[in-house]
Structures are given as structure tokens and as C-alpha cells.
Amino acid sequence: MHAFFIGISLVILFSVLLCLYRVLRGPVIIDRIVGVNVIGTKTIAVILLTGYIFGRVEFFIDIAFVYALINFIGTIAFAKYFDRKGVKHEGAAR
Amino acid sequence: MTLLSIAFICAGVFFLLMGAIGLLRFPDFYTRMHAAGKCDTLGILLVFIGLALYGGLNLSSVKILSIGLFIFVTSPTATHAIARSAFKNEMPIWTKEEN
Numbered sequence: 001m002h003a004f005f006i007g008i009s010l011v012i013l014f015s016v017l018l019c020l021y022r023v024l025r026g027p028v029i030i031d032r033i034v035g036v037n038v039i040g041t042k043t044i045a046v047i048l049l050t051g052y053i054f055g056r057v058e059f060f061i062d063i064a065f066v067y068a069l070i071n072f073i074g075t076i077a078f079a080k081y082f083d084r085k086g087v088k089h090e091g092a093a094r
Numbered sequence: 095m096t097l098l099s100i101a102f103i104c105a106g107v108f109f110l111l112m113g114a115i116g117l118l119r120f121p122d123f124y125t126r127m128h129a130a131g132k133c134d135t136l137g138i139l140l141v142f143i144g145l146a147l148y149g150g151l152n153l154s155s156v157k158i159l160s161i162g163l164f165i166f167v168t169s170p171t172a173t174h175a176i177a178r179s180a181f182k183n184e185m186p187i188w189t190k191e192e193n
Contacts, residue, residue: 001148004100011107015114022117022126030180031123034130037172038117041134041165042110045141048158057149061157068161072168079175087183 002053009049016042030087033078040071095147102144109137122188123180131173138165 016039023035044064051060116129142162146155 001096008103008107012110015111018114018118028123028180028185030176030185031126033176034123034127034173035117037169037176038113038130038134041138041169044161044165045106045110045138048142048145048161052145052148057154058157061154061161065157065161065164068164068168072172075172076175079172079179083179083182087180087185 005049005053009046009053012042012046012049016046028087030082033075033082037071037075040067040074044068044071095150099144099148102140102147106137106140106142106144109133109140113137123185124177124187127173127177127180131170135166135169138162138169 019035019038019042023032023039026032026035044067047060047064047067048057051057051064054060110133113129113133116133117126120126120129139162142158142165146158146162149155149158
């Protein structure tokens with residue numbers, strides 16, 4: 001079961017790599033925000049799997065909960081900010 | 095019970111991977127958001143259910159399920175807020191070319 005959790009963590013980290021391409025290359029700033037939100041959601045799962053790998057889940061659960069809160073509030077704050085400021089979108093639909 | 099949790103976690107990781115590929119490949123902002131929002135919520139919920147089943151019935155699994163409930167509420171809310179901000183800024187919508 002230990003090796004299974006490590007393998008699952010590696011697969012999730014590979015999908016984080018795919019999202020990182022969207023964060024780096026995204027044509028519009030909002031694409032980057034979506035990519036960061038998705039990466040944060042995947043990170044919560046990786047934190048819990050790390051807790052199961054090291055055998056002390058009860059500490060890592062609180063870290064995962066705080067990470068979920070910060071991810072949500074950060075995304076909402078960015079959405080409100082670009083709602084006010086406006087977004088440049090030349091070449092958004094490629 | 096271990097086999098059931100392995101099945102749940104594998105299904106969740108499948109959805110997470112498909113969401114990442116959709117985020118990579120779709121042509122438009124709104125379609126990318128469609129892939130990212132839904133696949134992520136379902137995938138992370140399935141992974142959490144699998145982990146809670148593996149841990150058995152104790153305080154840790156109840157906490158894991160409460161984090162899952164929190165994400166089930168907040169992830170579509172965040173996606174909706176970003177999509178609303180893009181729509182109010184008149185982001186262009188992808189259409190099929192006529193040629």
C-alpha cells in the first residue's frame with residue numbers, strides 16, 4: 001500500500017506538470033489563475049497522500065485544510081481584482 | 095475495503111489526469127474552465143473518499159471527508175467567480191471557423 005500511495009502521488013505530480021504549462025504559457029492572465037487554482041486543488045491531495053506515506057495523517061490533515069482555505073480565498077481575491085481592473089485579451093482565442 | 099479504496103483512488107486520479115489534459119488542450123478560455131472546474135472537483139472528492147475508506151472509521155477520516163465537503167462547495171464557487179470576471183471583461187468566445 002506504501003508503494004501504491006507513492007505511485008499515485010507521482011501520477012498527480014505529473015498532472016501538476018501539465019497544468020504548469022498552462023500557467024507559464026497561458027495567453028491571458030485569467031488562464032494563469034485557473035491553472036494555479038487547479039494546481040492548488042491537486043496539492044491538497046498530494047499533502048494527504050504524503051501523510052499516509054509517512055504514517056502520521058492527523059498532522060497533515062490540518063495543513064491540507066489550511067491549504068484549501070488559502071487556495072479558495074486567493075482565487076476569489078484575484079477574481080475580484082481583475083473584475084475591477086479589467087483584462088487585456090489580445091489573441092485570447094488562438 | 096482496501097480494494098474498494100484502491101478503486102476509488104484510481105478513479106479519482108483518472109479524473110484529475112483528464113482534467114489536466116483538458117486544461118492543456120482546449121482552444122478557449124471558457125472550455126478550459128469547463129474542463130478544470132468539474133473534473134477537479136469530482137476527482138479530488140473520489141480520492142478523499144478512497145483515503146477515508148482506507149483509514150477506517152476514526153477522527154482522521156471524518157476530517158478528510160469534511161475537507162472534501164469544503165472543496166465540494168468552494169471549488170465551483172471559485173470557478174464561477176473567475177468565469178464571471180472573464181465574462182464581464184468581454185473575453186472573446188471561440189467559435190468554429192467557417193471555411
